[in-house]
Amino acid sequence: MKKVLNDPFAYVDEMLEGLVAAHPGHYRQTGAQGRVIARAQPIRPGKVGVVSGGGSGHLPVFTGYVGPGLLDACAIGDVFASPSVEQMADAIRSANGGAGVLRLYGNYGGDIMNFDMAGDLVAMEDIACTTVLVADDVASAGRAEAEKRRGVAGMVYAFKIAGAAAEAGLDLAGVTEAARRAAEACRSVGFALSPCTVPQAGRPTFQIGEGEMEMGMGIHGEPGVWRGPLKPADAIAGEMLDMLLADRPVSGPVSVMVNSLGATPPEELYILYRAVKARLEGAGARIVMPLVGRYATSMEMAGASLTLCHLDDDLERWLAAPCDCPFWRV
């Protein structure tokens, strides 16, 4: 294991300490065991709160996206592990401005059980909660079982759009509906070139041969669609687009995210984006606000993902609205 850390069991807590120390104007550490990151400023009374949560090891997802125009708070689990019910309940509490709280997170069984149970707890404190799950990874289940799909980089669009809707003053039903439309609008697929190591486990999450790639692999190393020789960038981009467009053809403007899983450098993302853009625009699509960078990662995993977010007027407006966190500013 080649990681810069001290005690692997202190990895997440030391990471959060450093995160908040580096960005005191943005974040505040609170909640059960310090495992909640909230905005530095308390929530504006009357604003709908938007919270997320999930395992560590995906920065900027989830914690990084706490900030104006984005999330109000986030509960943080160990690496690739769900936060506890208590931590989630504390995140909800800290995002409560009296107008209810939307729980917006990726479609993972453990997270769902815990967020549901956290909702039961805060219901006793009269905090109204709604839920939107992001399930954008087309490689993880077919169209017929779309509700079983994992949540991956599409979460970032959902955070942005729900955050903008909440900032715009929509009520809980309205913010929830905005988030639902955002989640519905996203399709993603990724490929991995190398694994990452969960600090407490100390060994790579999977093995992959020197010249191999795995298409459709999950962000925790869940098996993908095929494994084979590494293809040229243009072929990879084309194949990912094929998968996304087969699931939902482009009918209006789209935002495109080319996202590194961690180790893959921006140079390679731009080579991918070049191919994606040529192909999409060749098919007549209008690309809005392309995002190329590290938005949803698995620590030092090499590989990348492609997300299309199909926009309508509302979604486009919310996507373009201002937001501010140390990892993304619009």
Next chain:
Amino acid sequence: MKKVLNDPFAYVDEMLEGLVAAHPGHYRQTGAQGRVIARAQPIRPGKVGVVSGGGSGHLPVFTGYVGPGLLDACAIGDVFASPSVEQMADAIRSANGGAGVLRLYGNYGGDIMNFDMAGDLVAMEDIACTTVLVADDVASAGRAEAEKRRGVAGMVYAFKIAGAAAEAGLDLAGVTEAARRAAEACRSVGFALSPCTVPQAGRPTFQIGEGEMEMGMGIHGEPGVWRGPLKPADAIAGEMLDMLLADRPVSGPVSVMVNSLGATPPEELYILYRAVKARLEGAGARIVMPLVGRYATSMEMAGASLTLCHLDDDLERWLAAPCDCPFWRV
């Protein structure tokens, strides 16, 4: 070689095409062979131009930092190779607003010869040029030979401060002096955990054992100060601080940059920053605008660097001035 690319010889050109396509509001591709990236908006007449240049493979350095409050233009070479004289001359030309141009770049022999010769060419066109070299890597030469040191992440501070001084309307001498003070104020050291691969070479720049790190290694794989077993994060942070403070003790406010060389994820940078901050503040230092992230990289190399930028009132003001590029906004 596990990289996402097409033809290795087209790596840089395809990368630049994607970069400009992804950020059309920020960048414009121009100059000899398209190897100059300039701001999307032409330079304001009367403003001093600030240009940089160097090999590819270090995004956001150099090209990424073209933007308001930062560089006006940048010449881009192949991976880890100097741009040509023509490309540099074109970068200077595109940054010429009639008030002269500062060439601000890292202390590498090939870049120096080429930028000097480019200066000779544009001198015939009556463009006044000055030069400031960034030479901040304390591991690359002792204090007695400080002018031989390589330029590494300290460049980012120099770009920021020179860019702010130019934006503030200083003349060429003033901007040059600001850049000189910024370069003088920076001390860096880095360590590597894994190599990277130059696309055209196709094999890693160096080898390093499974449990090993190399302290003081250069961003192209230049040999460092020692190689040995990977140490805990706090020990690494302490050792880097020792080296930097031995070269220049803290006497006033400092900005701190904890920078990933590429593959090392932000989680680990925050663990490092936690230790750096505790140690610096314990010694009474005031930390201003800490920067934790990927600011100067070597593609997919794993490792990190630490930079201290010793501030005075002017430098602090210029550092805090607004700037905007896709990789950094203040």
Next chain:
Amino acid sequence: MLDRAALAAGLARIADHMEQAAEELNALDGQLGDGDLGVTLVRGGRAVRELLPALPEDLGQALMQVATAFTRSSGSSFGTLTATGLLAAAKALKGRDRADWSEIAALLDAARDAMQARGKAALGDKTVLDALDAAARAAEGRAEPAAIQAAALAAVDATMDRMRPQPARIGRARIFGAKSEGLDDPGMRAFRHMLAALTPP
């Protein structure tokens, strides 16, 4: 008679036993998931043991505290499901200092229903729910704790034998599909360990 003393004794025995079973459960969970099931149970057990000296007389309140301790100690699925089941049992026993052993089957059913609602798994999906349900059926009509325990253990074993060849359909293990055929579900094995631990010394 299930009262505070019996509850505390049972919980203590389970908590003790988890320290020994942890390695086996981690290993089994590691073949199909993230290998944390043993850790989850040890942490939960330790959190519960701290409650025991001051456990309320009210069985409902006592089980509520145990459930809460579980939710605090980890975020793993099994921990949350266990807490969910305990909460359901707590609700059923609210305000009562004692319960008859013959009520065990109904309590197990209440727990199972709540866990099913929480985790969206069906009976037959090869999860802890199947073990719980088998134990409930075995407890039905019995009132003597040793007999309940013996019958439940036999029923859980039979259920594990029957489901072993099936692939996992729920949780992380689902990802591994065929690899899970022939392996016990870790959650069922954890439940069996709890049950077995209840034997008085």
Next chain:
Amino acid sequence: MLDRAALAAGLARIADHMEQAAEELNALDGQLGDGDLGVTLVRGGRAVRELLPALPEDLGQALMQVATAFTRSSGSSFGTLTATGLLAAAKALKGRDRADWSEIAALLDAARDAMQARGKAALGDKTVLDALDAAARAAEGRAEPAAIQAAALAAVDATMDRMRPQPARIGRARIFGAKSEGLDDPGMRAFRHMLAALTPP
């Protein structure tokens, strides 16, 4: 007599020869640096060959064009230094259609001085400058091209033999310190190749 025809013929021979020498130079540069020296010279040679059909009569302008072609073709140190040396010779010959072979030594000295100013290396640092200087000294007092070439080759060989055991102090090769002891400087070898290529067929 050095005139356009002689210059063009010499440049064509050098350019041709570089295609064969490239692999050897890449390999040598690769042991101490980035392995691009052969590529640099092949690219430079090809750019120069394109100029030859329309090379100006004015030797100064001709050499200026050759220098510019070199700066365009790559960003490598050797390319820029070569262009710098050519520019210096171009300045010295500006406005002239012909030069005497006896002027070669002075032209080489002018090139060397400019390259020294550009690259900040000293004589003795084991770079192309030492080869250039040795050639200039050998050319001094000679006026017959074949004799100049023979004397220069011998002098360059002697210089390379003398400097081979030294460590590199300049450029990328400096990083490798001791590893460069016993190896020729790639730039010197490149210069020797150019010189050797001049032999008329």
